[in-house]
Amino acid sequence: MENFNDIIKSGQLTLVDFYATWCGPCKMMHPVLEQLKEDLGDSIRIIKIDVDKNEAISMQYRIQSVPTFMLFKDGEAIWRQSGTIRLADLKKIIAQFSLT
Numbered sequence: 623m624e625n626f627n628d629i630i631k632s633g634q635l636t637l638v639d640f641y642a643t644w645c646g647p648c649k650m651m652h653p654v655l656e657q658l659k660e661d662l663g664d665s666i667r668i669i670k671i672d673v674d675k676n677e678a679i680s681m682q683y684r685i686q687s688v689p690t691f692m693l694f695k696d697g698e699a700i701w702r703q704s705g706t707i708r709l710a711d712l713k714k715i716i717a718q719f720s721l722t
Contacts, residue, residue, distance in 0.1 A: 626679055629669060631697035635720055636667045637712075640683070640690040642674055647706045648689045654709050658716075661709075666716060693719055 630636050639655060641648035659668050673680040673688055683692065683699070693701040693716070700719055 630694035634667050636694045638692045639670045640673050640685045642688045645688045651689050651706055657709055658712055
């Protein structure tokens with residue numbers, strides 16, 4: 623299995639969902655992320671990080687609330703937002719960064 627740093631350092635745009643299994647808003651975001659992946663296909667990679675099972679990564683990126691979404695390109699965090707987000711808004715944000 624690839625490790626987190628290898629994934630975010632790849633040239634591919636990567637959306638990271640920091641979540642917790644007990645988090646209601648995180649569960650609400652699951653179908654949104656599935657639809658996003660279906661709509662965007664291989665143009666983006668989406669990974670989920672359980673904050674309770676990956677404390678070191680969560681601390682490294684100062685995750686204080688879930689869900690928190692971060693967009694990475696070439697290992698650099700280029701966008702971050704906590705809380706739920708609509709599919710249309712996520713698509714706009716990703717489109718903005720996929721052009722750079």
